[in-house]
Structure formats: C-alpha cells, structure tokens
Amino acid sequence: MRYGSPSYAGPAFGFGRPWTPAVRALIVVCGAVYLAQLLFGRTFPIDELFGLNTRRPLEIWRWVTYAFLHGGALHLLFNALAIWMFGSEIEERLGTRRFIWFCAVSGVGAALSVILVDRLLGRASLVLGASGIVFAC
Numbered sequence: 001m002r003y004g005s006p007s008y009a010g011p012a013f014g015f016g017r018p019w020t021p022a023v024r025a026l027i028v029v030c031g032a033v034y035l036a037q038l039l040f041g042r043t044f045p046i047d048e049l050f051g052l053n054t055r056r057p058l059e060i061w062r063w064v065t066y067a068f069l070h071g072g073a074l075h076l077l078f079n080a081l082a083i084w085m086f087g088s089e090i091e092e093r094l095g096t097r098r099f100i101w102f103c104a105v106s107g108v109g110a111a112l113s114v115i116l117v118d119r120l121l122g123r124a125s126l127v128l129g130a131s132g133i134v135f136a137c
Contacts, residue, residue: 020088021091022087027080030068033068037069051066052125052126053126054124063112066128067107075128083133087099110136113132
C-alpha cells in the first residue's frame with residue numbers, strides 16, 4: 001500500500017517497494033557479515049564468537065551480534081526479502097530513528113526469548129540470523 005511520494009531518496013527495484021534507509025543498511029550489513037563468514041569462517045570462528053549461544057546468556061554482546069550472522073545463503077536471502085517487504089512499510093510509518101529502535105528491541109527481545117525457552121526446556125542452542133526482527137515486522 002502506498003501513501004503518496006516517499007520522503008526519502010533511494011534506489012528502488014522495478015517491482016515492489018523502494019528501499020528505506022535503515023532497511024537498506026540492515027540488509028547491506030547482514031550481507032557484508034555473511035561475506036565475512038564465508039571468507040574468514042574457517043580461520044576465525046565468527047559464528048562461535050558472535051552467535052547467540054544460550055549456554056552463555058550473560059555474554060550480552062551476543063544479544064545483538066547474532067542477528068547479523070546467517071546460517072546460509074537462503075537464510076540470508078529470505079530474511080533480507082522479508083525485512084525489505086515488511087520493514088520498509090514500518091520504517092515509512094515510524095520514521096528511520098524509531099524503526100532502528102524497533103529492530104534493536106525486537107532483536108534483543110528475540111534473543112532473550114530463545115534464552116528463556118532453552119533454559120525452561122533444559123537445552124542449548126547456537127542462534128544465528130535476523131529472524132527475530134523479521135517476526136516482529
């Protein structure tokens with residue numbers, strides 16, 4: 001659904017929504033981090049250092065960094081597609097600054113939810129991806 005001309009300037013595909021600034025930045029950062037995972041993942045344990053490990057819930061940096069890592073190209077593609085489709089609409093309505101806060105709270109909230117569920121079920125997981133942000137959108 002469109003509401004007149006957008007208040008931002010940015011590239012757009014020939015189909016669908018234009019990229020809003022925060023959505024574009026989130027997708028580009030996720031893509032760059034995935035490229036780093038591919039290039040350096042065998043020599044530098046990126047997933048193990050920055051993925052959400054529910055065995056170590058007090059390593060607070062993981063509550064944020066896990067959302068930028070992805071388990072494969074399709075995982076990244078589908079998260080990026082969903083963030084573009086749904087996040088652009090939300091960013092248009094909330095504005096870029098509030099949308100960034102929305103994504104941050106959603107990502108951290110998803111991390112805390114996974115930690116809590118794993119604790120309740122007595123299991124441990126290594127979580128990667130922006131799916132928590134996608135589900136919030």
